[in-house]
Amino acid sequence: MTEIIQQLVNGLSLGATYSLVALGLAIVFTTFGLINFAHGELITITSYVTYGLSVLGIPWAVAITGGLFTAIISAILMERIAFRPVRGKPPTTSLLTSFGVSLILQALIVIIVSPRTKTVQQWSWLGGSDIVGGLVFPRYQVITLVVALIALLAMVFTLKKTNIGLEIRGAAEDLEGVRLLGVRSGRLVVVAFAVSGLLAGIAAVLIMARTGGSINPHMGLLPMLSAFVAVVLGGFGSLGGAVLGGFILGFLEVSLRAWLPQSAVGLTTAIIFAIVILVLRIKPSGIMGKVIEEKV
């Protein structure tokens, strides 16, 4: 029982992290039809900036803030440089463009920093454990869970209760339609990318906490791929689906890692993705995806 609750907390915390990444992808896709394969590099960039600032002896709170800020700026720059020229083209075009951007960014980190794994000096308060209701949890898990849930709730609040959130949801349904209501698409695209950058940045911090601060130039890849798979599983074009997909993937990963025999733990990702493919076999449009009737 104890173990189950601990796994549950772990699953929630990982799921919430994936949800943040997936939500960032989904916001950019649903509003502007752009697929950002370089989304994972936002995670990498945040981590390296946080690492760089920590190495300089800057306090962790400032280092993290700097990382998040860089993620937002990088996301906005990505839109300017790589996505604006391909707006309105099919999603495949933006996918491939961002594919190239991703490759360039990874290479730049290799050239500027190092191809090797670096370790962000552990913030002492991340170690240790907390006792909640008589159960012991690693502190990083508790913190990850709390932060991720706060970030998700803040996103839900923003989307549901603020004007900009309303504009994003409106644009997700019909971009041209909301422009006819006075929504500025130029501003909205900046906001959408900034939000996706911020979410990726927060996820980066949580991932660093989870992995003990170990970072490398390709660290953004797997979270980004998992987030993509989460988005497809949840249903392309649905913001709620992205969050749901993220949680499902997180739970699957945690439970497989716990229950698989040691020799097969390495296959976790493969098994999860295979399960997702089986689900799509039954429901090709994803869990919350709707089949859109094309206008003839």
Added chain:
Amino acid sequence: MLKIDSLSANYGQIKAVRNVSLTINPGELVALLGANGAGKTTTLGCIMGTVPPASGEIFFENKNISRLAPEDTVRSGISISPEGRQILRSLTVYENLMLGATPRKNRGEVKADIDHMFDRFPVLFERSSQAAGTLSGGEAQQLAIARALMASPRLLLLDEPTLGLAPKLVDRVFEVITDLKKTGLTILLVDQNATRAMELADRTYVLRQGRVVAEGTAKQIGGSDGLSMAYLGNETADDVSKNGLNSKVKPNQKGQVS
């Protein structure tokens, strides 16, 4: 207030609007009529900035708005209730109204205006927290008009507000338009209920194959007989067949923005 000067616009390979000039004075209700594919919706698209004009200029309050993006057109004081209503189905009625007020700054006034809309369209009040996708056609149309009004426009474009509605609801929509006219709002109305729209309007323009073929008051156009003549060419509906293929080009539906 609005002045369209020799406007032409293409849609794909079709010349949808040819050399159209049109004026709307403050406080007027002007009807823009014509058969399907005559170029009405394309004209509205040019005004709103969703269709780029091939040539010609559009002035609103003496400002050239011909090349403005849709969002900037709305911000300069023109709102549209688009053809097919185009309400945001996944958002609630209230949220649709809020989005309609996007260009406005003062949130307090916006809230007050929403209450005002609920007074004017009681059915929207009843459904304010429902997803707009659950509304019936008549309700959705009222929402589309209310949403357009939320931007406090000085000119309101209504594109086919009665399309696909049952007769009773058509009456209701015309009632709403009549009320709006009484408030002194300037309106450009496109509707298939041509006779009725013409009778309600101060002045009417009739388009055929992208050109203005008749304009003036209902009297000047000659009532519904005059209207059918303008619609169908130089003959009345009864002897269309004699002249057979008398028209040069018939723009198709692609020539419209939907």
Added chain:
Amino acid sequence: MKKVAKRLDIKRVVIRSVLLTIPLTIAVLVATGTGGSISRLITVAMINLIIVLGIQVFTGNTGIVSFGHIGFAALGAYLTGILATEPDVKGFRIPDAPFGLSKFSLGPVLGLLVAVLIVTVLAFALGTVISRIGGISATMVTLAVLIIVYTVMNDWVAFSGGAEGFFGIPVTASPVLVFIFAVFVLVIASVYKESIPGLRAQAVREDELAARAMGVSPPRTRLWSWTLSAAIAATGGGLLALFLGSITPRDFYLKLTFATVAMLFVGGVQSVSGAVIGVILITVGNEIFRWLSNGFTIGAITVPQNPGMTDIFLGLVIVVTMISRGSGLMGSREVEDFVIKTKKSTHVDIAESRKTSFISEEIVSKTLRADSLSKSFGGLLAVKSVNLEVETGRVVGLIGPNGSGKSTLLNMLSGVIPPTSGAVLIDSNEVAASSEEASREGIARTFQNIRLFGDLTVAANIQIALDSVGTKRANPVKAEAAVSSIISKLNLTDVLDRKANTLPYGLQRKLEIARAMALMPNFVLLDEPVAGMNEVESAEIADVIKMLAEDLGVGVVVVDHDLPFILNLCSKMFVMESGKLIFSGTPQETRQNEAVIAAYLGSGSN
């Protein structure tokens, strides 16, 4: 009697293959002549070409970007390697391999064959999922496939040897052997692109809805393309294993994915020639940047060693290709396009009697009937219990104001959307609500907003319809004859070799009619056939429609807003308003009916 288009343009395939074999021949001569690292570089490039062509067969024809093919190449390589390697060598690396794999060896030839076979079967199974998804989601799933394969090769140590890789594979693939395979695959990719299955895949890529209306099943078409392409990619992987003698999971992961994507898109994903050009450009560019990244000194400036330079080169190539044109250097052109001058087709002989139906020897008499068809969209009744019928050999008109439900009715009749209630009947047999089914049952249609296969030639547009359905519904010879006469009647003869999207508007409309007729239908539904046409063209279309009905015995339903045109043309009119049928009768009666006039001028609502 000239055929519409040859079923497979052999000449094109031969010229293309010969032209593209020239650089390969030079390469293989250099490889065998030099040996060493240059020989190795060239051979690996030719293997990359095989893999890239594999991806091209799928991505180029279906338009779905796939990352999964690198996974198939990996599987092909590992399976070939493991099956080909001697037990004593294997026993050392993977003593506990499943299925007793460490106990036997098939040798390189059989090993490669069996490996490709296994991958093909696996790919087929996976394809049943991916082909149904389609679009960008399918791309994401192919990405998942790549990750799955990589993870399995990396972590299933007992099978693959794990991250350190698998080695000791007998090095049996020579540059010449790889060259032979590359040429073979080149021919296959070219044949596929020009053949009917390939054209079908391209039709689905261009317009899925129209493809279905031509009887083409998008999932099935994608599935075959996927399976064939996976087999080619697996062959490439297998050859790499047999050439290098050792493989690691990393050899088939992101680096190769990025490189093959760059090769594929810089040359033009829709072009087989583009694949060859892309492989050459990227390989050469990569070598230059590899050399630069080793560090060099120009005068006083010393550039230090930079291992990431080649990645930046690849990334820039991809970004620039996508931002600039997106279609690569070749677009959808091929090398032979620069050699063959498109000649004007000769006029088609239409002496053959047209006074018979092309369905059978006599004119068949059938009736297409809408039996109280209703359709509601989210509670909104768009069509309310409409009855309509048309007999073969007759032309009926369907009119009504905008939004009255005409298009929805036409969509139900042609199986594009299923009715909420009611049925579509031919005589007394119900027609299943799917476009593919409707086309096979003899119901063809055109679309209001023109849905041609824009990037395909006029001939290919027609050929797809003819081969998918037409020749199965009618005597093939008669079918071709009938189509030829329609082509000539519609003045399409001179433009058969042109791409559909380069035609002027009027001809595009005509091509849509010709393509619908190539299904050899009993009934054809024309959605606004003269919209945007001038007087002369309208009259021509009217003549064609009369010919379809009177000479070919087809039942025609015409929707149009041009009242003079439609009232002149039809023998019977149906008028809709607000989803209901408000009137049916002769054109004369229609003209005089108050309700119809009211519906058009809108005073009826009072």
